[in-house]
Amino acid sequence: MRIVNTIKNIWKIEDLKNRILTTLLLVAVYRLGTYIIIPSIDPQSLTALQEQTSSGLLALLDMFSGGAFSNASIFALGIMPYISASIVMQLLVIAIPSFQKLQREGESGRKRINQWTRYLTVAILILQSPTYLINLKVQLKPVGEALPEGLWFTISSTLIMTAGSMFVLWLGERITDKGVGNGISFIILVGIIARLPHALVQEFIAKMAEKTGGLVMFLFEILVLLLVIAGAILLVQGTRKVPVQYAKRIIGNKQYGGARQYIPLKVNAANVMPIIFAQAIMFVPISLVGFSKAGDSSNFFAPFMSNTGFWYNFVFAILIIAFTYFYTAITINPTQMADDLKRNNGFIPGVKPGRHTKDYLDAIMDRVTLPGAFFLAFIAILPAFARIIGVSQQFSQFFGGTSLLILVGVVLDTLQQIESHLLMRHYDGLLKSGRIKGRSI
Secondary structure: OOHHHHHHHHHOHHHHHHHHHHHHHHHHHHHOOOOOEOOOOOOOHHHHHHHHHHHHHHHHHHHHOOOOOOOEEEEOOHHHHHHHHHHHHHHHHOOOOOHHHHHOOOHHHHHHHHHHHHHHHHHHHHHHHHHHHHHHHHHHHHHHHOOOOOHHHHHHHHHHHHHHHHHHHHHHHHHHHHHOOOOHHHHHHHHHHOOOOOOOHHHHHHHHHHOHHHHHHHHHHHHHHHHHHHHHHHHHHHHEEEEEOOOOEEEOEEOOOOOOEEEEOOOOOOOOOHHHHHHHHOOHHHHHHOOOOOOOHHHHHHHHHHOOHHHHHHHHHHHHHHHHHHHHHOOOOOHHHHHHEEEEOOEOOOOOHHHHHHHHHHHHHHHHHHHHHHHHHHHHHHHHHHHHHHOOHHHHHOOHHHHHHHHHHHHHHHHHEEEEEEEOOOOOOOOOOOOOOOOOO
């Protein structure tokens, strides 16, 4: 079988074999850490916390942490504070000229930005850890349990959770350097996949408990899930290739250039960032209701409190489409692309260099981004449709949203890296024809 031959070829490549084994070892360390409870907390009293993280935004955070959030683990805050810090730094690089200058300095500038990102991550962790402990204290009251009193417990637990999340970040960086794939993304992927077997088994048991049509409904759900995954793969890999002709240059008696190349414009250049931004905004009504004592405010925000409601998903989809255009506009600069083409004696056939090329690329990006934005919004609200037709809360999270796009994107990136190692040593790739395309293409 082809898969057996591929595994044999992977095992023959010493460097690739060591990278895969290193990745598995570091992932095992991470999974072990998700079950180490914060000192002085009774694991038997965490039932209320686990119920709280079974739905809503906290369920998404718990999924990204691989269950560490609901386990009150030393890795409870996971890698998400680093993701938040990275988003803030990325926006600062776009908005502040001094940060832009740093980025243009090359490797030294990127190192300083990464260092500041880590400092910001520590600051976020120091703020989030006491908040996590306060929430945990509230959840333990109904079961008659209480956290240890005193400032020392708060300080020590904050330091433990901060150190735990920074250790998770270190594991991710080691996977990137010594393993396979992007380590940070791989850590998130592991957390998502860790929830899949349990959710799948629970969904199967629930459907089989139904008197009629349970097995047929379960098979239908699996078929729909496979179709959604196929659509997510198309969204991640989709590109529009713009042909570019490079003019011939004569230096001495030799001619250079003249070859035609392509500019790959991605259908979804923003990846999952629009969904993350939109989810942060949709969490605001829940916070306002929590701080408001007025019944009218609760009634006004009531339609936005249910993630299966029409108005919640309608506003959520609109925000995703808007953020997709916004994030694409700040990450892709047609003016710079047009200037680079002109500087390198390149041009798009039938389009004049300079401003006309910039306008042409702008128009192409608008046409490419529109279907990508609508498809991204559709995938984001698919879990709500899954809940409406009777899919359980845990299993419905795999029908779309951030988790599905991260899962598909990271798997494709990792397989692409493995395939590159195979082709570099003149072995067959993972596919019979063509090559795997990751998010970087």
